[in-house]
Amino acid sequence: MASYASSRGLALYPHQDEAIIELLGGSNVVLATPTGSGKSLVALGAHAAALATDRVSFYTAPIKALVSEKFFDLCEVLGADNVGMLTGDAAVNADAPVICCTSEVLANIALREGAAADIGLVVMDEFHYYGEPDRGWAWQVPLLELPQAQFLLMSATLGDMTEIAGDLTRRTGRETAVVDEAERPVPLTFTWSLTPLDETLEELVTTGQGPVYVVHFTQAAAVEHATSLVKAGWVGGGASAELKERLAGVRFGAGFGKTLGGLLRKGIGVHHAGMLPRYRRLVEQLAQAGLLRVICGTDTLGVGINVPIRTVLFTGLAKYDGQRQRVLRTREFLQIAGRAGRAGYDTAGYVVVQAPEHVIENEKAKAKAVERQAAGKKNSKAQLRKPPEGTVVWTEATFTKLVEGRPEPLQSRMKVDNAMILNVVAREEDAFAVLRRLLTDNHEDRRTQLRLARRALRLARSLLASGVLTRLASPDALGRRYALTEDLPADFALNQPLAHFALAALDVLDHESPDHTVEVVSVVESVLEAPRQILFAQQHAARGEAIAEMKADGLEYDERMALLEEITWPQPLSELLEGLYETYRQSHPWLPEDALGPKSIVRKMYEQGMTFTDFVGRYQLARSEGLVLRYLTDAYKTFLHTVPEAHRTPSLEDLIEWLGETVRQTDSSLLDEWEALADPAHARPDVAHHEPPPPPRPISQQTRAFAVMVRNALWRRVELVARDDVRGLAALDRTDAGRFDPPREPAMDAAAWDAALEAYFTDHDDVLLAGDARGPAYLVTRDEVVDGRRVRHVRQTLADPAGDHDWVIDAEVDLDASDALGELALVIAAMRRLDGV
Structure with a gap:
């Protein structure tokens, strides 16, 4: 690895040397070093070592975008023939010796195959996701069920890993080295700011501490702040000749695109998960080139985001987590703060945290009172503001605690469900023994282990009662006492879980109906993941229209409010599909009760002749364009992969062509990447390097x-x-x-x-x-x-x-x-x- 690093103009840090030597010696490694300290190079060394010893290695990460990025990176270094990918909706070169996949995919393989799985080494990136309430189980299961594998667990914010490391050694029989002593390549300076936000930002930019990433906790706040900076003279200088040249060929769509174009020409960026991928990647690209002075974004900066910055400026230390307003945890704070300081660019990075607004105002008031008293006005006393009612307040002590703290210990999040049981039963060994070990010898406390075991027993009885599982009269040759009545589909729990239901539902439709085409669309949409922001926007619009009609009809307020509760987003074929799904679940009980979701997004656009811009404008989704695009892309891919030839009428083919072209004209990034996976050796450089896509093809020629x-x-x-x-x-x-x-x-x-x-x-x-x-x-x-x-x-x-x-x-x-x-x-x-x- 030293020679490879040298060929790229790099020298290995001592902690990289240590980690790679431990891996070559056969040990597991926990790599808990700061952001920017070269964990990716250690991971590459691990994959190379596995290749050299004829072992299959897996790389896992929490999000598909990160998995895809690593896939293309490894293809460049190791060759496309040696690298494959499994993400749940894509399987590429699945027999390759190096596989990139999401954590859930690896967990399901571990459940189904266990020690028999052909997996010799596992690299788990962003391992702090082990503590995520809904997803942590997928990071724990491979540690429990792949004793034959060597592990590399990586994250900048792991906390105390003593117990997990010791347990990993017990299970794998390998020593586990914890490498967590590393000097940060670019040291950070932390500052508590008592000046108003824009004054702080102005000082940072004008004193050469830019580019600055300003952390907001809502997308709306990020866009609003960026827009407010347009007239600030100190931002200035952004409109360089190089910036103008970079933006000359970029097509900015209506709505948010026009807003972003104006901001970028001033050297101001916006970055959040709701943006179109091509806009987000453009901002990242301009930031990498040093052409942006300020980037207003959200706290999603922490994982898999490539925005090189010198300074991180927190607008606050409290966020709404979906249930309540709370102060950031140490791990969250350090994850975001760690992005400051660009290795190879900066000699120092800066992290600045704004005090609450009322504290800043009070400090100003105190200073003025002192001035008045010094001038002889003895009765001058500062009028201090209280924090707004119901808000979570952070203090300088909170700031100091976060800066000096270590990430909280990772909490085990083990769970059991029907899918887990069926995966284990599919093994060529006694499922009862496997489940007992899996649920009573994991990282949970004894009380939780017993609760999991009781739940598994209840689920297993239900599976037996429904006929999905069969109890054998006597153990078979493999010692199994239970068997599946029917074999699970090959893509069970790896791909769209309701794809098989969709096929069954399509067969029920009336092929002669004039509405057959849009009914096929409704079936497909019902099995796609629910984009809740879009659905709530549709519901809001439907309720607004209903209120206007009810007022015109003279209905009283109470009656209007009662009727309003019944109005939701459009759900075509809901009665038919929900009835079919209930019947289907009787023989497929691993499917969740609430997985089906009738909705009308593609159908609404098609029937009402709406463009992407029309739809976003109609439902005021400018800040969620990326979500709309992702949904339309998933729908397009599902049409191509799920709808059989028997249902592909000329009318439906036209609709699929229209949908695909709508996606491409809006932003082809996701489709380009998906298609490039089929032939990574010949993927366009812009796709492989996650750059913004080239201008779209002329729409009139499609x-x-x-x-x-x-x-x-x-x-x-x-x-x-x-x-x-x-x-x-x-x-x-x-x-x-x-x-x-x-x-x-x-x-x-x-x-x-x-x-x-x-x-x-x-x-x-x-x-x-x-x-x-x-x-x-x-x-x-x-x-x-x-x-x-x-x-x-x-x-x-x-x-x-x-x-x-x-x-x-x-x-x-x-x-x-x-x-x-x-x-x-x-x-x-x-x-x-x-x-x-």
């Missing part, structure tokens, strides 16, 4: 997907015409016209639509929406070049009850503007009666 966008946009107008919804039509036109750069004036305003609808309904009583009204015969297009612009003329004929077909909606699509926007650029020209018909 014939099938673009045709769906045009058809959906026109059909949305037809639906609104059928409902006589003048306001909806005018609002839709304003939105579409505002999409252009510069924005255009809509050709049809509310008055024009009102006149057109009145004339239509004078001629006809209704607009037909069923049958072939949405078919290709009612929509015609014609392309031409007008004044150097590529234009597509579109005519949507309305299906009237008399079959006269004498009313149309004319529209114009600007193909060049569509390519520039990455979305459909369409304006309605008119709704009119055809002459001579």
Whole structure:
């Protein structure tokens, strides 16, 4: 490793030497050294040692993004043929000698195969996740069930590992070396600040302590603070020639994209988990190049984030953890603070913590009182503010305790469920003995172990009663007393847990139904993980609309509030799917009761002809664009992998093409990465290095997907015409016209639509929406070049009850503007009666 490090211009630190020597000697290693001290190089040495001794090695991390990053890194160093990946929704080169996977994947392999698993070495990165309430079990199980493996446990914030290290030695028969004495490559200076936030920030930037990462505890606070800095003269200097050049080819979408573009041109970044990946990676890339002076972000900085910074500035020391407001734990504080100081760039890093606002104000008041008293005003006394009621207050003593403290001891989080039992029963040995050992010889106290054992007994009895497990009359040749009635699927507990239910539900649908395509969409959406922020936004919007309708109907307040409780986000096919799922669980009891989640995100976008920008704007999700994109990407991948050929109608294929292109035009990062996994040796450099993707391909040239966008946009107008919804039509036109750069004036305003609808309904009583009204015969297009612009003329004929077909909606699509926007650029020209018909 020394020669490899030398080839990269690096020299091994003493603690790296120590850890690698211990690994080569066959010991387990607990590597608890500071952030930036080269743990990744030790991990690489471990994988190389395993390769040299013909052992399969596993790398695990808590999040897919970190696993994917390590996969591409190892492919570069060890060769793509030697590296594989398992993350739950992707399996690449699964027989490779080096496997990157999420912790849950490794835990399930350990449960199913135990000591028989072909695993010789395990690298567990960010091992402090062992103490996470919901996920910690997955970090403990491999330690319990892979005694044949050598372990490297790594994190900057592990705390006292004496007990875990001793237990690991007992189980594996290997000595366990704890390497936790390491001098931080870039020393940190900690400061308690009693000046207002922006004064503190100004001093840090103007005295050469930037770039500064300002830690906020909500995404909204991060964006609001960044925006407030735009007019600050001291930020200045960000708009360098190099920065302008870097941003010249970047397409910033509407909404948050425009906001971010303006901030970046001033040298101000924003960084949080809700951003689109391409924006987040752009910020990281600009930070790495030293082109940003301030980055306002959230406390997600701690794990797997590549933002090199000199100073971390905490806006506070209290956060809401989903249940209550509380002071940061020592581990959380040190995890974030440890990101300060860039190895290879800085000789020192700085961590600054803001005192609470009322304390800062009180210090100012005291200073002024002292000044007045010195001037002879004896009765001058400072008027001190109290902290806001209900807030958690931190003090300088809190700050000192966090700085000087050691991370809290990791707490065991063992659990047992049906999936664990079935995985163990699938082994080629007596499951009863394995479960007894697993649940009574783990890291929990005796009382908890007995509680886990009792729960396992109850679950096992339920599995027997449901027929999933069978008790054998006598032990078989492998000594097993229990067996699975049916073999578990090969991807059990590794992939989308409800994928098999989705296949069963699709078979129940009516293939002849005109709604078959969108019903397939509803089945697929019901098995995807629930994006709660999106669903709550949809529920909020639905309740707002319902309140307006109830007020118009004259309902009293109490009655409105009672009815409001029943309104939730859209849940198409919920009654059918929930009934099917309840029946399905009787033979698949490992599935959680609440795993199914009917919802309508893709379906809503498709049926209402919404673009990504439309959807984000409609539900005010600008700070959660990344979540929306991730959901749409997961839906697209599930369509490709789950829906069988028997259900793939031309209409559904069109929808899948539209969805894929919508994702690509918004941000292709996640899809590019997913597709690159299939052929990592030929992955684009920007994908392998997690850089922002190149500009998307011209959307107008994606014939099938673009045709769906045009058809959906026109059909949305037809639906609104059928409902006589003048306001909806005018609002839709304003939105579409505002999409252009510069924005255009809509050709049809509310008055024009009102006149057109009145004339239509004078001629006809209704607009037909069923049958072939949405078919290709009612929509015609014609392309031409007008004044150097590529234009597509579109005519949507309305299906009237008399079959006269004498009313149309004319529209114009600007193909060049569509390519520039990455979305459909369409304006309605008119709704009119055809002459001579």
